[in-house]
Every structure is written in C-alpha cells, then in structure tokens.
Amino acid sequence: MRRDSGQIFRLEDYRPSDYLIPEVALTFRLAPDETIVTAVLTVERRDGAPADSPLVLDGDGLVLAAFSVDGRKAQADGFEASPDKLTLARPPRAQRFTLTIETRLQPSRNKALMGLYVSNGVFCTQCEAEGFRRITYFLDRPDILSVYTVRIEAARAEVPLLLSNGNPVESGLIGEDRHFAVWHDPHPKPSYLFALVAGDLGAVKDTFTTASGRTVDLAIYVEHGKEPRATYAMDALKRSMRWDEERFGREYDLDVFNIVAVSDFNMGAMENKGLNVFNDKYVLADEDTATDLDFANIEAIIAHEYFHNWTGNRITCRDWFQLCLKEGLTVFRDHEFSADQRSRAVKRISEVRTLRAHQFPEDQGPLAHPVRPRRYREINNFYTATVYEKGSEVVRMIRTVLGAEAFRAGMDLYFERHDGQAVTIEDFVKAFEDAAGRDLSQFALWYHQAGTPNVAVAWRYDAAERSFTVEIEQSVPPTPSESRKRLMHIPLAFGLVGADGADIRYADVEGAAVENGVIHVRKRHHTVRFTGVDARPVLSINRGFSAPVTLSIESRPQDRLFLARHDSDPFSRWQALNTLFTDALIAATRKLRGGGQPDFPDDLVSAAAELAGDDALEPAFRALALTLPGEADVAREIGENIDPDAIYGARSALLTAIARAGRDGFEGLYAGLRDNAPFSPDAEGAGRRAMRNALLEYLALAQGEPAPAKRQFDDADNMTDRAAALTVLAHHFHDTEDSRQALARFEEQYRENPLVLDKWFQIQATVPSPDTVALIRQLMDHPHFSLTNPNRVRALIGTFAMANQTAFHAADGSGYRLVADIVMALEKHNPQVAARLATAFRSWRSLEGGRREKARQILQEMAQREDLSRDLADIVERTLA
Ligand code: B3K
Ligand code: ZN
Secondary structure (H helix, E strand, O other), X not given: XXXXXXXXXXXXXXXXXXXXXXXXXXXXXXXXXXXXXXXXXXXXXXOOOOOOOOEEEEOOOOOEEEEEEOOEEOOHHHOEEEOOEEEEOOOOOOOEEEEEEEEEEOHHHOOOOOEEEEXXXXXXXXOOOOOHHHOOOEOOOOOOOEEEEEEEEEEOOOOOEEEEOOEEXXXXXXXXXXXXXXXXXXXXXXXXXXXXXXXXXXXXXEEXXXXXXXXXXXXXXXXXXXXXXXXXXXXXXXXXXXXXXHHHOOOOOOOEEEEEEEOOOOOOXXXXXXXXXXXXXXXXXXXXXXXXXXXXXXXXXXXHHHHOOOEOOOEEEOOHHHHHHHHHHHXXXXXXXXXXXXXXXXHHHHHHHHHHHHHHHHHOOOOOOOOOOOEEOOHHHHOOHHHHHHHHHHHHHXXXXXOHHHHXXXXXXXXXXXXXXXXXXXXXXXXXXXXXXXXXXOOOXXXXXXXXXXXXXXXXXXXXXXXXXXXXXXXXXXEXXXXXOOOOOEEEEEEEEOOOOOEOOOOEEEOOEEEOOEEEEOOOEEEEEEEOOOOOOEEEEOHHHOOOOEEEEOOOHHHHHHHHHHOOOHHHHHHHHHHHHHHHHHHHHHHHHOOOOOOOOHHHHHHHHHHHOOOOOOHHHHHHHHOOOOHHHHHHHHOOOEOXXXXXXXXXXXHHHHHHHHHXXXXXXXXXXXXXXXXXXXXXXXXXXXXXXXXXXXXHHHHOOOHHHHHHHHHOOOHHHHHHHHHHHHHHOOOOHHHHHHHHHHHHHHXXXXXXHHHHHHHHHOOOOOOHHHHHHHHOOOOOOOOOOHHHHHHHHHHHHHHOHHHHOOOOOHHHHHHHHHHHHHHOOOHHHHHHHHHHHOOHHHEOHHHHHHHHHHHHHHHHOOOOEHHHHHHHHHHHO
C-alpha cells in the first residue's frame, strides 16, 4: 500500500515530460502467484528537451527482475530501481531508444484491486488512475499516449480466454498446455486505459453495424451460466452505440468491443479502450434477481463507459486535475441518453435528488473542491460527486447558455480540434467560445470555484402598473482554502405561471439578460422587471434545475401549492411539493426537539394524495411526488445542530399523516396498478412498479400492520416488488415475526447469489433501530460477507454509514465506532475503498454537540494512527481541518 508522504500535487506545477513513449510492447506470462511482465518501451526525447535530462519512470510496489537499454543488459551503475521509481540518470543520448523492463507480480495476493489482480479466478486489471505503475515502470501520466501491442500467455485449460485492448491479431499454442494471444490497439492511449482480462468465462455475442457500415463484433463476458443475465446489458450497449452516432455524430473505431464482468471491483466500471471492465453488479440482471433501479443503472453505466470512447479515450485528460473533462462530460452524455430512453422529467428529478444527496454535502463540507481541482494528495479521492455530477451540471449549463445548436457545434469543434490529444478544461471551454462566438470567462468559474451558490429570490406583482418584479441576489459561501468568491454566471430558467397553469406573456423586461426563458444572473444583485403583465402570475424559477444552486425563495405556501398543481415544468412541480414537504419536516423536527408534537398542514397532505391520483401524470412521476425528502435531505436543509432522531420522528409522522389521509384512494390505486402483463424492465413498467411500491409503504403505515407488505412479498414475481416489500417489513415492522420470516426466506432463496444477497445486507443495514449496529457486527460474520469484496462492503457497511441516519449517528457513538473499526481493517488491504467509506464522516460539524464531539474524537483517533495510507490520511485530515 502507498504510505502517505504528505506530498501535494499542484496544477500549476504541470510540465510536459521530457520523454515520450510512442510504442509499448507488453508480454504477460500469467500465473496467479507469479506473473512475469516484460515491457519493451520505445522512448523518445521530446523536441527541445535537454539531452542530459534524467528519465524517471513511476512504479508502485514493483520488483525489477531484469532491465536492458537498447537490447543490452543495463549496468548496475546506470540506473536506480526502487519499488516506486526507476531512474536513469543518464539515458542514451539518441533521440529514440528502447527500454526492456521485466517485473514480477503476484496477482493472487493483490487485494487493493489496482494493477493486475485475480477476481474469482479471472485475471484482470484496473489502471485508472495510477495502477499501471503497479504492473511495470512507466511514465504513468495521462499525457503520455502510446500504441500498445500486448501478448498474453497462460495455461490453456484454466485460462482459455485472453483479452486486451484493441483488435485481436494472432493466437496459438505454446507447447501442449499453454497458449497465447496478441492484441494491437492502433489508437494511441494513456496507460490508465490499458487492460488485460484472462480467465474462463462465458459470453453473450452480437454485432453492431456502424453508421458508415462497418461491422463491430460485440461480446459481454460473464461467469459461465450467467449469460442470460447479460442480455439486457448487450441491448443497452447497442442502443448506446446508435445513440452516440445520432446525437453526437460519434462512431465506434475498432473491430471489436468487449465488456467483461468481474465480481471484485473497486467502482462501477472502467472504460479501457475496446475492453471495458465492469463490476458484475452493473452487467447482470433479470427480473428475478435485479430491481428496476439495477436495470436503469446498467443501462446508464454501459452507456457511460461506451461514451468514454470519445470523451475520455480519443480525447483524454492532460493531467488528473482535468478529470472532469472526461467524467463530467460523459455523465452529461449518459444522463441525456437515459433521458431519451426513458422519461426526461423523471430522469431529471432523479439526477437532482442524487446531486443534492451526494454533491451538495461535499460542496458544503470540509471536502469541498472545485469541479477542476487545483491540488490533490491522492487522486483516487477526487473521483467525487463534484467532479462527476456537478461536472455534468456544468456541461448542461453550457448547453442552456448557448442553446442546443451552438452546443452541438461546440462539441463538434472540440472533437475535430482535439481528437488524439490530451487536453484541459480550458481547451474544452474554448471550443464552445469559438463555435458560438461567446465569451465564457465568467461562466468558467463553475469549473474553478468550489461551493454551492445560493440564490435568494423575492417577487411582487403590481396590478396598477401591470409589472412583475423579481429581486435576485447571488452569494457563494466560503469553502476550505477559498474564503473570497467571485460572482458567477447563473442561468435560471423560469416562467411566470398564470392562473390556468400556462405561462403568462410579458411585453418587455429590464434588469438582466433574459433569453429563451432563461434569466442570466451575472451580478450580485439584479432587479428584473417584466412589464405588460396582465394578471398576477406565480414565479417558477430554476426550472428543470437549470443551475446547481440552492434557492431561497420568498413565496407563500399557497403559491408553492399552486405550482405543485399547475406548473407546466414537471421538475418545478415536483420541486414545489418537495420544498413544502421539506419545510413541513423542518418545522416538525423543531417541534419534536422542543418537546411538542408535530402537525402538518391539511392542504399539503391532501395535495400529495391528489397528485398520487392524477391519471394525467405518469406513474413514475407520481411515485417521486409521493416520496418524501430523505432524512439526510432534511438534515442538509437544517444545516446545523442536527439531531437525526428528531428528523426521523418528524418524517415518520408525516409519512403516517399522508398514509392516513390518503388511505382510501391509495388502496384503489395500489390494486389498479397490479401488472398482469409479462415483466418488462422498460420505463413504463418500472414506473408502475415504483408507484405501487411507494403506495405499499403508505398502506402498511395506514393499517399499522405488516399484512400488505407480507402479501406483496409472498406474491411478488419480480425482484423490484419483492425487495420493496421486504424493505417495508424490515424498516417499519422489524420486530414482527413477518419481518423475521421474510428476511429468512429471502436469505435462503438467494444465499448463493452474492448480488442479490447484497440487497438483503442493504435492507438490514438501513433498519432504523438502535439495534442495527449490533446487527451489522453480526452480519459481518455471515459466511457470504467478505471484507475483501467491495460490493459486500458497500452493501452492508457503506449503506449503513451513508443511508442509515439514526443508527450511524447513534447518540452513544457506536455507529461511528463501527465504521471506524471497519475503515481501519479495510485500510490494510484496500485503501481506496477505506478512504471512500471514511467520507461518511464529512458532515460531522453540522451535528448537535454530543454527536459532533464523538465523531471528532473518532476522526482524531484515526488521524493519529501511524502509517496510514495516502488515501485515508488525505480524507481524515481534510475532514478534520
Ligand atoms: N473512469 C472510471 C473510474 C476510475 C476510478 C479510479 N479510482 C469509471 C468511470 O468513471 O467511467
Ligand atoms: Zn466515467
């Protein structure tokens, strides 16, 4: 593991390297306990670089077995090798020379899951961000682009399948027992996109004909017997390939495209050129084992990794500070894809909920950083919601600011100008500036300045003057190491909603640039005055969540209710209701803390029931409308002195109030949504199930007994309905026999299917009870739990820490202790996953005093441990700072 040296990497220190590596030839002699890697690097001195500049290759825990320069064994005094570096103080003076490097690896012992490792008997690699240096010494930085030829040798019987990037060139036998395959990738690529997979796997195969008529062989490799569960992923892949041609004019560029699903993987998936490696959770699905959410995630992640082929692989990042150049942009592309495949409105609401749940707390806490950070200590800790999700929002805003057509022209120019290059955010923004003839310098602050801007809005209508005035004020709160903020360009989509729900026309506007339904806020304060407004409208603002800001809007509850019922923008309808719920939950939390009993406005409770029954709305939207803000959402809005128990009490009370008020209608709706048609994972079927499952929770609460959930659990013919019923039983009726029996049955039925068992872990990890901490410790002894498998850890521990507000924040600190113990245990073999888990503590300062102190103590204990990994030291120290 990489110990912490305290070194900080800074954007301003970027220098192109003096040497390039145009060609790489790798040979792997695979064996689980000792793999021999021979790398032949063609090295070229960059034009203008001094002839005597030393060459320093990166390594990470490497053992050098042999080394030659230009084919001759290097003299011992000609180089220096350590686990993390290979230095040639005086490289050959020729402009081009070759280095032959032999390293020996122990893939079966690699539990960090970076570099070459073995997952369930399958050799695989993960190189992003800096894993290639765990395979061989290299200039392991994304601006070194090389053409790779890879030869893999392995035992024929155990390892029949040999894959790498690019196109297959040759394969054959080596004696009786071994065989080889050679792959060549003609597209120069950075080392982080290198991949190798070898093992014994089954496949689903298909072909795709590109827009220009080329045939591409597609394959998805999975464990034998799981092939039928990969067909949905294959379908999603083909739809992604077509969509990228139609929407972005991007065609695939190799003869083959392979995807491999492995069961031990640190994240979701990886976009290696021509050979995507996936966490099997995001490939395998059928109706019996996967929920609708799983299907939607598979579709999105298959698309995301495929889209990286152009945004990330053909055009890559100059350095890791530019990570959002590929990630934010590719998330935006996968969001658009899913919106086109499903319901745009529902997709947008889900995106915003995710952004608020994951990115807002990051931006508002000690780990805040700009979308394009300027410094890091461990780059793996910057694969964050800010880089990904806010990064995507920034691209979305570019489209809002420029309009769809100019946006597309900007993308086209970006592809044309930078294909084959490693570039920066400045290059990306410049493509849009040039294509649209616009100055985006103020806008670009979205990349460079951390923190969620707040926009305060007040409005009034003057009937006599027929004018409508909106006061808008922006502020950006300080974030770590950025105390003074500059003013942002915030595009706010809006409408003036008239009594019939249609947008009212106005004659003229002054006070800010207003174009195509968007107010462009650029100054601290704008008074925007609309004239010629005949009747009093209600302001609908930040429609579609056009800017990732927090909004404080002075508005009467009846105006919000009006928008919830009538706004033509579905996102804003949902938002209006959600804000009302949030406000009611905050008031109820305060009451509970003050010793009172919460009560809720009747019209709010009835509005929820009314929306639920509105047939004109799609069921998936109605399900979202019925979903109350989560406890963490309420905590975030309260912002300080948070008592998770009071929030839980308030939320339970509102759930029950809506359940009771809506009971009769809900029963009819629930019964009417039963699907007799065969299961289909499409958006429509999923929407009906989402609605029905939202109703199920209310029905069980209204009746105050588990019967409806038990019935659904017993009758369910798909995993979505089964898991939803089990969740209601375990979360609301966890002391009952019904809940215990259902959990036991589920376990018995699925104990041999790890991905399904993860749902069982997850459901129990989120039981809102003081006993959950003890339950988790007990579940960690389950024969199918393992601390070395990231999916198991995320299901049981990650879910507990991130999604169980009452138990993780148990007042006695036992939840913090549990998570800290596990972080420390994980840290020894997988620092990346340990550091990610430790971010659960990031909002500790906003807790009430008792919990705050307990969290601080635990963080401090972790920080004081000796010999922390760079990953964990970075997170813990920034969290405490
Ligand atoms: N690029 C990878 C993530 C790599 C994470 C390295 N710690 C997957 C993705 O975003 O598509
Ligand atoms: Zn990505």
